[in-house]
Amino acid sequence: MAYYGKCIETVIEQLNKFKPEKDIPEQFLEAASTSLQTLSPQKQAFILEVLSGCLEYRKLLAVVVDAFYVRAGWLCRRADYNLFEVICYLATFQLDELGFQLFSDIIRSQPLDKMCKFLGFLFNPLSLCSWIKDEWSLIYETAHVSENWIDPLMRWQPEVQELIKQLEKVMTNQSPLPKTKAKVTEPKEFNLTVPRPRAIPVPEPVPVMTKPKPIPRSTYHPPKEQEQLEMTRRYNRWKAEELLLKVNIEEMRCAVPRSRGTTLVQGSEKKLQLRFMPRILKTPKLTFYKPNNVPVKLNTAAILREGSLYQRQVEKELQRVDKLVDGAGDFSEFLEWQKKMQAKDQEEALAAGECRRLQGKLSREEAILARQLLRQGNKQKADQKKEETAELMQQCAERRLQEERSMKELVEQVIEVQKNVKVAQMKLLKGRRQIVQEVIEESRELLQRTAEAAKEEQKRRCELIAQHRALETQPMRKGKLVDLTQIPxxxxxxxxxxxxxxERLALLKETQQHKEEEKRDQIIQAKRARSQGLQNMVEQISLCRAAMGRSAALRWEQKKAQSAAPGPPSQDHRVLELRRRIEESAAERRKQAASGPISAPRAPRPKPRAQLESRHWVELQQSRERRLRALQRSCVDA
Structure with a gap:
């Protein structure tokens, strides 16, 4: 770094001597070369090259440096003007030749704060692409400026930004300037009184630990009530699935016609039996029974919540009775009307489902007729597509031949360029090797100096440590004794x-223990009263549950009787119209198949048709299963 710093200093000195009003650049360079005869030829060539470049592109460099002083460098000295010109010249014209490593070494040899400011201003992409490019275009052509100067600067953006961050870190981590050593204070010994001997404290009594309670059996063994509930749940599920299986089989027998549906019903019966076969039957050693009056454990929140629910229901019932006594009307008429409307809605829903099924059949008949026309159109389109693809393939083959010829010409040109590039690279490598050797020699000298300075610093630290240890080994006076019975x-x-x-603290502890015991007794009494209230509430809840269960069973019997009654056949005009249209389309399709001028469509395979019908019936079966499960849940909740 010192090597490049000296070179830059000589360039700045020569630029300070140059006066554009009097001196001519060629004569000034000759005079400078004669004055630099004492330096080595490598240094002399570097200095003269940089000096000539700064004089040649003085107008371009002045644009950037003047703008830097106006916009960002208010606090920079005017004496550093030539320094910023040299850095601007190296970054703009010599960065590709020097290499980034050599350029960063030159930057580090200069003041870091000034370099950070100037590099951040120069390599700002907004400034380069806007006003710097416009100002340089006034002096040179725009294409030459953008190709030779602006584009290389934009290409070196990431490396330069990383260099700026490293310089900022170095600036923040720099140690402050060494201050003048102040006069060392001489320590004096404190004049303390001799402490009294400490009294031996009275040992505190060892607390006696209470025996822990044994671990209850319920921690590792589940309760019997849970097993009983699981068995009843499985038994009820098996009963419900058996009932659902019977209902579904009867419905499918009624829905499917005998001519084509006998085999389908038998197959679906087998599938449903396998599907709804209870898993309990696979274990022959288990016995199933329906236990009665299984107790259910409830926590406090559940008891209070259910008790308040039944209390609200009782209050509502009492209010309804009071209103009836006062002369209010009954809801029987409204309930009858509601039942009629629900039956009407159910009939409409069944008619709509039948309409959807018939519409599907009608669309199938229409699709068979439309398929013939679609096949003919597809055949014509396929022929046209084949002709177009043949033409496109011929055009692609011609393009490939032209591209191969152009690629051969490019390869020959690239080979010629690579031969010239290798010669230039060998020359550049020789120059760089010489520079690297000089840098290595300078770094060795710096390492030797730093090692000597570190040895001196280590000796000084060892002496200071020995002095501190000697001070620590000096004898110290012991503390004075303290009498605990004496008032200060x-x-x-x-x-x-x-x-x-x-003693006073011990008395306070005793009073606090008495208060805690009294409070504990109060809490126990409150818990007993609360548990008694919860027990009474549980008894009321069990009575309410029994009454609600009886009413739910009665409602379920009524619904079962209503659902068992067969409904009248559907007489909706939409259903009749759809059936008529299906018969007409089927007759038309048979006529076209019998006439034979148009090629009849390929008959659908029996397997996919059977699969579609079975899928339709399975979906219908699943929907009915969902309805029955919803009814069962509503009954259980009630």
Whole structure:
């Protein structure tokens, strides 16, 4: 770094001597070369090259440096003007030749704060692409400026931004300038009184630990009630699935016609039996029974919540009875009307489902007719597509031949360029090797100097450590003894000795224990009263549950009787119209198949048709299963 710093300093000195009003650049360069005869030829060539470049592109460099002083460098000295010109010249014209490593070494040899400011201003992409490019275009052509100067600067953006961050870190981590050593204070020994001997404290009694309670059996063994509930749940599920299986089989027998549906119903019966076969039957050793009056454990929140629910229901019932006594009307008429409307809605829903099924059949008949026309159109389109693809393939083959010829010409040109590039690279490598050797020699000298300075610093630290240890080994006076029964005598209100303070603290602990015991007794009594209230509420809940279960069973019997009654056949005009249209389309399709001028469509395979019908019936079966499960849940909840 010192090597490049000296070179840059000589360039700045020569630029300071140059006066554009009097001196001619060629004569000035000759005079400078004669004055630099004492330097090595490598240094002399570098200095003269940089000096000539700064003089040749002085107008371009002045645009950037003047703008830097106006916009960002208010605090920079005017004497550093030539320094910024040299850095601008190296970054703009010599960065590709020098290489980024050599350029960063030159930057580090200069003041870091000034370099950070100037590089951040120069390599700002907004400035390069806007006003710098416009100002340089006034002096040179725009294409030459953008190709030779602006584009290389934009290409070196990431490396330069990383260099700026490294310089900022170095600036923040720099140690402050060494201050003048102040006069060392001489330590003096404190004049302390001799402490009194400490009294031996009274040992505290060892607390007696209470025996822990044994671990209950319910921690590792589940309760019997849970097993009983699981068995009843499985039994009820098996019963419900058996009932659902019977209902579904009867419905499918009624829905499917005998001519084509006998085999389908038998197959679906087998599938449903396998599907709804209870898993309990696979274990022959288990016995199933329906236990009665299984107790269910409830926590406090559940008991209070259910008790308040039944209490609200009782209050509502009492209010309804009071209103009836006062002369209010009954809801029987409204309930009858509601039942009629629900039956009407159910009939409409069944008619709509039948309409959807018939529409599907009608669309199938229409699709068979439309398929013939679609096949003919597809055949014509396929022929046209084949002709177009043949033409496109011929055009692609011609393009490939032209591209191969152009690629051969490009390869020959690239080979010629690579031969010239290798010669230039060999020359550049020789110059760089010489520079690297000089840098290595300078770094060795710097390492030797730093090693000597580190040895001196280590010796000084060892001496200081020895002095500190000698001070630590000097004998120290022991502390004075303390009498715990003596009052300090500071003149404070309520002053007492340590022994008296301990006795008072012991009395306070005893009073706190008495208060805690009284509070514990109150809490136990409150818990007993609360548990008694919860027990009474549980009894009321069990009575309410029994009454609600009886009413739910009655409602379920009524619904079952209503659902068992067969409904009248559907007489909706939409259903009749759809059936008529299906018969007409089927007759038309048979006529076209019998006439034979148009090629009849390929008959659908029996397997996919059977699969579609079976899928339709399975979906219908699943929907009915969902309805039955919803009814069962509503009954259980009620």
């Amino acid at each position: 005598g500071y003149g404070l209100e309520g002053e007492m000795s340590v022994v008296e303070l301990r």
